[in-house]
Amino acid sequence: VAYYWVAMLGNRNDAPDSCCEDFRSGCGEGRATSGFNLYEQDCYRALYDAVLDRGMIMGLLGVGVVVVELVTMLLAYKIREITNEEVKKEKKRQERKSKRYANPYE
Numbered sequence: 001v002a003y004y005w006v007a008m009l010g011n012r013n014d015a016p017d018s019c020c021e022d023f024r025s026g027c028g029e030g031r032a033t034s035g036f037n038l039y040e041q042d043c044y045r046a047l048y049d050a051v052l053d054r055g056m057i058m059g060l061l062g063v064g065v066v067v068v069e070l071v072t073m074l075l076a077y078k079i080r081e082i083t084n085e086e087v088k089k090e091k092k093r094q095e096r097k098s099k100r101y102a103n104p105y106e
Contacts, residue, residue: 019038020027027037051058 015038021037
């Protein structure tokens, strides 16, 4: 259970409190080798297994986010392009209109 904690870190027979099933302060004291009310698997291994089990889903979600971002960028570019064209057309209309009603005596 928490043998690494004892052997490598030299914490006597104490397990981290986070290893206890009934988590409370000091619950891991003297329980590292007995395994009494301790989780069977350490947190690193549990996280590692969870990532392996759900790796495909996590990868697909990441790809999905990238695709959404790219589509959003392309749409923003296209909207900007359309807006610029409309502004140019409006400027040309204003120029023609001002030439049409220009004072010939100026």
